[in-house]
Amino acid sequence: MSTAAGQRVQMTDAQLKELAEIIYERSGIHFHPEKKYVLESRLGRRLAELEMEDYDQYIQFLTIGPYRDDEFQEMFNRITINETSFFRNEPQLQVFENQILPQLIESRNSLKRLRIWSAACSSGEEPYTLAMMVHRTLGVRLPDWHIEILGTDISQKALDVAQSGVYTSYAIRSTPQNILGQYFTQEGDAYELKEDVRSMVNFERHNLKDRLAAKRHGLWDVIFCRNVLIYFDDEMKQSVAQMFEDQLTDDGWLFIGHSESLRGLSTAFEGASIPQGFCYQKAV
Ligand SMILES: C[S@@+](CC[C@H](N)C(=O)[O-])C[C@H]1O[C@@H](n2cnc3c(N)ncnc32)[C@H](O)[C@@H]1O
Structure with a gap:
């Protein structure tokens, strides 16, 4: 230096x-x-x-x-490492789209309200991917539903990219071709998200240390918090796990990164036995 x-x-x-x-x-x-x-x-x-x-x-x-x-x-x-991409770890996302989402749509059908929090979302690729999945699953039923998807991160720089909705070919490297055509407009190396998906996601700066700030948003049906726990020590992981417990509905779903685990950190959650895509629910 x-x-x-x-x-x-x-x-x-x-x-x-x-x-x-x-x-x-x-x-x-x-x-x-x-x-x-x-x-x-x-x-x-x-x-x-x-x-x-x-x-x-x-x-x-x-x-x-x-x-x-x-x-x-x-x-x-x-x-910090802000590494992310659209459709990152697709098998886990398939579990969300094909198994969890249909279940939630059925169980929330009377209220028609669904709330998803993508915590430590970096530049927004993850919450936008989830929005695309909700968009194509609900299809013509979408206007009847009140969908809230919140992406949060500690880094304002990452959130600025998220809010712009414009990405490079690197960010869309794992995105299926049909999705690119449906949800993006391309100009050179710039891929801009179309408004129908962009408008489904809000962004806010949030530090995972701040459990009080998380409480302001009430309960979520689904929390994604992938590939950030690896940077925390056990004390911080326990605090974050407690926050998930406080902020998740009793029948809600928690997704963490495939190389992360809550084992030994929280007894409030148990792994759901879904092959391909590991996720957690509250222990009964
Ligand atoms: C590797 S990225 C993961 C992005 C996305 N969740 C994924 O799996 O593709 C880790 C993100 O965690 C964020 N982060 C690190 N510490 C944080 C904290 N205390 N609170 C909120 N976000 C944090 C970083 O800014 C970074 O954007």
Whole structure:
């Protein structure tokens, strides 16, 4: 890492510890000391941009400076992985579309209200995929239903992309051809979502640490929270699992990433025995 003057700035172990504590305190993300090189390489450029001499200066800026909240966002955008795509892990999504969704439509038929929360949704590909599935499953019945799909993430930068509804060919790499034709308009490498699906999803900044903010939205019939628990330690995972328990209807469904598990973290949920797509329901 080098400053604007071209000198290399090292991160000491004490500075690493302090930065890791700030990141954990604010986001629940656990940065292992072995990942020092990741922080150094990603934040090095930021120090140079700010023309800072060392990490102590940066830590001060991040903790007591007048722009500390903005800087936390800036730093967070640089150190987190926002990897996602439309139709990511399709077998699990097929379970949602072909088994869970029809069941929910039947059980909610008198109220005609369905609420889906895609937590840690990054740039929105996941909640939009769910919206397409609801759209094509309900078909002509859609106008009779009150569908709420909320995508949340801690990163405003990711949410800005989500709200724009415009994606590159990388984001649509797993999207079936017929879906592309039905729900996107293409101009060069830009794939723009059509309004009928775009208008089904709302976005909001939310930190999974904030259980109180989650309560404002009431209960959800389905919660997706995939590929973020892997970055949390057990304490944070337990807190998030408690939030899912509080915010899910008694017969609701929880989807987490295929390499993630609630085993040993929560007794409130039990895995549903659906081959291909692992998901959870509240234990009875
Ligand atoms: C790898 S992406 C997963 C996106 C999507 N769920 C998927 O599976 O394709 C992880 C996302 O978690 C978000 N994230 C990390 N910590 C968070 C927190 N404490 N609260 C909310 N979102 C968080 C990151 O900003 C990032 O967009």
